[in-house]
Amino acid sequence: EAGVTQFPSHSVIEKGQTVTLRCDPISGHDNLYWYRRVMGKEIKFLLHFVKESKQDESGMPNNRFLAERTGGTYSTLKVQPAELEDSGVYFCASSQVAGASTQYFGPGTRLTVL
């Protein structure tokens, strides 16, 4: 069974540009999470989908970030326009259920904003 996949693995963009990150969860996992690790800091929660619905987006930094999960399968996270402080590693995770359940993480996308 394939794990969580993320694309691209690395992205380098200029300040002001737009970037879209993609996450494909494990097949059959209704719950999808986005996290971010800014250099030197802890991994922080961004948001949680159950199927195509946003259950909790309390961690989204600002309205430059837009997450979607059309059809309840893969998810995208768009940053528009990107700022320097958006640099970091963006992780996606999925789980079968919420609550007492294991989240399986993807390898992450390293975003560098110049």
Next chain:
Amino acid sequence: AQSVTQPDIHITVSEGASLELRCNYSYGATPYLFWYVQSPGQGLQLLLKYFSGDTLVQGIKGFEAEFKRSQSSFNLRKPSVHWSDAAEYFCAVGGGATNKLIFGTGTLLAVQP
């Protein structure tokens, strides 16, 4: 406030020595506790988890952790470290309907030959 503290940023141990990585948490409800490991160039891999029941949990790669409610701790241990254990280790707490995870800052483990 909900938080996880990993007081050791870097730890260096000799191969074959024992290891204990510390984790303390602050969480208002019944916590679900996790240890993840990230090897260079890899994603986060689950080492072990605690939801309920026996407070000593066994994980992969010979790791174990003990949940101590009175101390709000979930320390990770391994009796004999291998060079391949060099990685960054993250403690996390979750719970509630969403189970969004709150992570510590991580402990970077170096293993000396």
